[in-house]
Amino acid sequence: MYSFIVNPNSRSGEGRNVWNRLRSIMESQGISYQYFLTEYVGHATVLAQRISAAGTPEDPVTLVTVGGDGTIYEVLTGIIDLSSVVFGFIPVGSGNDFCRSMGLPFDSFEALRSILENRRTIFMDVPVLHLGSHSYRFGISAGMGYDAAICQEVLITPGKKFLNRLHMGKLIYLMVALKQFLFLTPSPVTITLDRNKPQTFSRTWFAAVMNQKYEGGGFKFCPNASPEDGLLDVIVIEGISKLKMLFCLPSALWGKHTRIRGVHILQCRNVHITSAHSLPVHKDGESGGIQREFSVTIEKKPLKIIMPVL
Ligand SMILES: Nc1ncnc2c1ncn2[C@@H]1O[C@H](COP(=O)(O)OP(=O)(O)OP(=O)(O)O)[C@@H](O)[C@H]1O
Numbered sequence: 001m002y003s004f005i006v007n008p009n010s011r012s013g014e015g016r017n018v019w020n021r022l023r024s025i026m027e028s029q030g031i032s033y034q035y036f037l038t039e040y041v042g043h044a045t046v047l048a049q050r051i052s053a054a055g056t057p058e059d060p061v062t063l064v065t066v067g068g069d070g071t072i073y074e075v076l077t078g079i080i081d082l083s084s085v086v087f088g089f090i091p092v093g094s095g096n097d098f099c100r101s102m103g104l105p106f107d108s109f110e111a112l113r114s115i116l117e118n119r120r121t122i123f124m125d126v127p128v129l130h131l132g133s134h135s136y137r138f139g140i141s142a143g144m145g146y147d148a149a150i151c152q153e154v155l156i157t158p159g160k161k162f163l164n165r166l167h168m169g170k171l172i173y174l175m176v177a178l179k180q181f182l183f184l185t186p187s188p189v190t191i192t193l194d195r196n197k198p199q200t201f202s203r204t205w206f207a208a209v210m211n212q213k214y215e216g217g218g219f220k221f222c223p224n225a226s227p228e229d230g231l232l233d234v235i236v237i238e239g240i241s242k243l244k245m246l247f248c249l250p251s252a253l254w255g256k257h258t259r260i261r262g263v264h265i266l267q268c269r270n271v272h273i274t275s276a277h278s279l280p281v282h283k284d285g286e287s288g289g290i291q292r293e294f295s296v297t298i299e300k301k302p303l304k305i306i307m308p309v310l
Pocket residue numbers: 007008009010011012038039040041042043067068069070071072074092093094095096285286
């Protein structure tokens with residue numbers, strides 16, 4: 001039996017249409033499944049909690065998320081015991097960094113096929129973002145500064161819905177990225193890796209903790225990140241002029257930014273990040289508010305993920 005958590009609101013309502021087509025495929029094949037549509041922000045966490053309670057390490061539940069990257073962190077956060085779940089993902093979002101990094105199909109129907117075949121699985125590290133008194137698991141990345149400022153503004157920009165309908169969702173990210181670029185002031189940020197000596201970076205554009213290679217809808221910020229290595233990759237971009245950033249960011253689409261002075265890529269098992277000023281924070285592209293600090297650890301148990309056949 002498959003349990004689906006579906007965000008009908010993903011890609012500005014396209015999630016519902018995609019789900020209806022996926023359902024008819026499963027009905028025609030006599031697949032046994034149950035599904036739950038998310039009704040509000042945070043609902044996927046509640047649903048994942050309820051569904052995962054039925055699994056055990058010996059007899060795990062197959063929990064499939066249908067939505068965008070932002071639904072992943074909600075579902076991961078709700079799972080009670082990671083070893084009681086086998087996780088599948090069917091993309092309907094606009095960013096697709098989870099699929100891009102993990103090598104999962106971008107096409108929803110192909111993704112369903114590989115989940116139903118269930119012929120290959122891997123174990124993925126699951127990082128935990130500690131923000132004030134709250135903890136959130138995430139699948140892709142959590143960041144502070146420029147990347148989070150873009151995510152937060154896109155979430156409240158009315159144009160996103162309209163452009164998503166025209167399959168031009170990325171345009172809104174580009175417009176907001178340019179606006180934030182003009183107005184953002186880099187801030188001093190202090191990073192402590194594995195409880196070692198803190199390092200301070202003076203004029204930091206952003207610091208992101210990555211479980212995957214890509215964030216921001218295709219930026220290969222940490223080309224060597226692997227969700228299977230038990231490590232977090234941390235990228236810090238600091239001390240770079242606006243003019244240099246104009247070259248740095250596009251080069252990150254191909255992972256070529258790593259040679260630029262001011263781009264630092266670090267690895268660790270846990271990290272604490274503090275900023276001199278309050279800055280926007282994101283978790284898998286969703287808002288984590290305006291914060292001065294956060295830390296990230298990795299869950300002891302990894303999560304089994306259904307992958308396509310090689
Ligand atoms: N019924 C709903 N109404 C409004 N928002 C919802 C609903 N269900 C889920 N959400 C919220 O939608 C947000 C974004 O969803 P998601 O990331 O899946 O789609 P997306 O933004 O279209 O994709 P991407 O992040 O890849 O661009 C999540 O924070 C989630 O809490």
